[in-house]
Amino acid sequence: EADIYQTPRYLVIGTGKKITLECSQTMGHDKMYWYQQDPGMELHLIHYSYGVNSTEKGDLSSESTVSRIRTEHFPLTLESARPSHTSQYLCASSDQGYSTDTQYFGPGTRLTVL
Amino acid sequence: AQKITQTQPGMFVQEKEAVTLDCTYDTSDPSYGLFWYKQPSSGEMIFLIYQGSYDQQNATEGRYSLNFQKARKSANLVISASQLGDSAMYFCAMREGNAGGTSYGKLTFGQGTILTVHP
Numbered sequence: 001e002a003d004i005y006q007t008p009r010y011l012v013i014g015t016g017k018k019i020t021l022e023c024s025q026t027m028g029h030d031k032m033y034w035y036q037q038d039p040g041m042e043l044h045l046i047h048y049s050y051g052v053n054s055t056e057k058g059d060l061s062s063e064s065t066v067s068r069i070r071t072e073h074f075p076l077t078l079e080s081a082r083p084s085h086t087s088q089y090l091c092a093s094s095d096q097g098y099s100t101d102t103q104y105f106g107p108g109t110r111l112t113v114l
Numbered sequence: 115a116q117k118i119t120q121t122q123p124g125m126f127v128q129e130k131e132a133v134t135l136d137c138t139y140d141t142s143d144p145s146y147g148l149f150w151y152k153q154p155s156s157g158e159m160i161f162l163i164y165q166g167s168y169d170q171q172n173a174t175e176g177r178y179s180l181n182f183q184k185a186r187k188s189a190n191l192v193i194s195a196s197q198l199g200d201s202a203m204y205f206c207a208m209r210e211g212n213a214g215g216t217s218y219g220k221l222t223f224g225q226g227t228i229l230t231v232h233p
Contacts, residue, residue: 031219033219033220033221040203040226040228041225041226042205042223042224042225042226043159043205043221043223044223045220045221048219048220050219058220059220059222088157090157090158090159092159094219100147100164100166101147101209101219102149102161102164103149103161103219103221104161105151105158105159105160105161106158107156107157107158108157108158108159110157
């Protein structure tokens with residue numbers, strides 16, 4: 001059972017606003033990930049981190065940024081939201097020391113930018 | 115080229131029947147892992163089952179089993195005794211590379227299959 005949390009679950013915001021999507025996990029996992037998913041579509045990796053002070057861009061280009069100052073916390077920030085950012089954002093974490101390295105996901109944040 | 119292909123956009127099954135969801139993959143890496151996730155309409159991703167490329171036996175987890183055919187590069191999910199609560203989107207995903215590598219852990223997802231269970 002995974003303990004990974006995301007807030008807010010739903011967010012409707014106007015164009016140009018700065019937003020931060022929160023993600024935290026209590027499992028002590030080293031690795032954390034952010035995925036973007038449009039409705040009914042596959043997930044695309046936008047950011048990942050292998051530990052504190054480590055962040056990398058994923059396969060899908062994104063205008064968002066991330067930080068990893070604490071093991072348990074991996075927030076995603078959009079400096080100026082646009083309608084094209086409307087999507088679901090899913091956070092995940094995995095244990096680097098475990099052989100399957102299974103990723104466990106949070107409940108997601110559904111973002112709508114008007 | 116698509117690394118993970120799920121060719122069934124939608125599948126229907128009668129309650130209590132078994133259903134197979136198809137997944138084929140493409141990789142030249144000898145070490146990889148295959149995962150299946152369930153995504154209900156609420157949006158969260160629920161891990162179901164894992165198969166490693168070197169595993170000799172097909173993985174099983176309760177009503178879920180993975181039909182792993184390495185030579186054909188397929189990793190089909192079999193759900194036995196379907197229940198109404200199984201109605202959801204199902205994603206196949208692959209992790210390539212060896213543990214400790216810089217890209218280890220990244221998942222590539224297929225397009226998903228929507229499963230509908232009829233009473």
